[in-house]
Amino acid sequence: MLVYASPRLHELARHRDPHRHWECDRPTPQWSVSDAAKRAQPSERIHALSAPKSYTWFEYDxxxxxxxxxxxxxxxxxxxLEMLARPKKREDTFAYAEKYWGQPFPVREEAKHAHPSDLIESLAQAKSCNEEFQYERVLPIPVAESALKALASQRMHQLSQPKPRSVAPVVAFDPYQVSDAAQKARASQRIRELSMSLPRKMKDRAKKARTETQIPKTTES
Known part of the structure; x- marks a missing residue:
């Protein structure tokens, strides 16, 4: 069976024509310069661009x-300048030449007779405690005489009794065991109302039940 290509396939199978200005690789790296380029004279703009840049403030090393x-x-x-050129005196005015460790130094007379200002007096006062501050209790804490002679009430005796513990052996706990009270319990009207299915679901179930009952009849027939 011969299959012929369509004209469209023939058109697509044709190679692409090269550009009309395309030229192949040069045959030699030596380019020939035309006579017009050899006789050409550069313009003033070309002369200005070809001149090297000059820097008037340039200085050599x-x-x-x-x-x-x-x-x-x-x-x-x-x-x-003579005064500024002198080195600073590094003398500690508060230092004393100690001859031995812990040597006492005398106090100046001006410091002995000096009177502090009102601000110094106010800053030197110790802070007072808060009005509600209470010091720690002194141990042992004394007990009042009324507390020593007090009698406990019947309710206090009842609350002070420990809880009774059953002596019978502990039965193994079964989490799935239903208590007797739960087995005998009856659901309230609200619980029954909440346990009923929705009307739309009841319709779907009824429709499904009808279809299931019709299937055996069709198979038997």
Whole structure:
């Protein structure tokens, strides 16, 4: 059986034509320069772009040896500079030259006769305790005479008695065992109402029951 391709398949099977400006690889890496390019003269814009950039503030590497000017070598420092050039005195005004450990040092007369200000007096006062603060109790705690002579009531005696414990052996617990009270219980009207199925579900069940009863009749016939 011969199958012929359609004209559409013939059209799709054709190779794509190359672009009209396409050129194959150059035969040699040496490019030939045209005579017009050889005789061409560059414009002023080309000359401006081809000129190297110039930097007026450019400076070459400085010598590592700093040259001091004659004025700096012959100048004299002022009194202010002489004072600032002096090192600071690192003296501890509160230190004493101890000759042995724990040596007592005298108190100055000004400190002995000094009077503190009102603010110092107020800050030196100790904080007072709260009005409701209570100190810890002194042990042993004394018991009142009325508590020692008090008599317990009948109710107190009843509450102080321990709970009775059955001496009979413990029967194994069965979680599935139903108590007698639960077996004899009767459901209330509300419980019966809640246990009934919904009307729509009852209709579905009735319809399903009718279909199940009709199936055997059709099979027998």
């Amino acid at each position: 400085r010598s590592p040896y700093t040259q001091i000017t004659l004025g700096a070598r012959t100048t004299t420092a002022t009194n202010r």
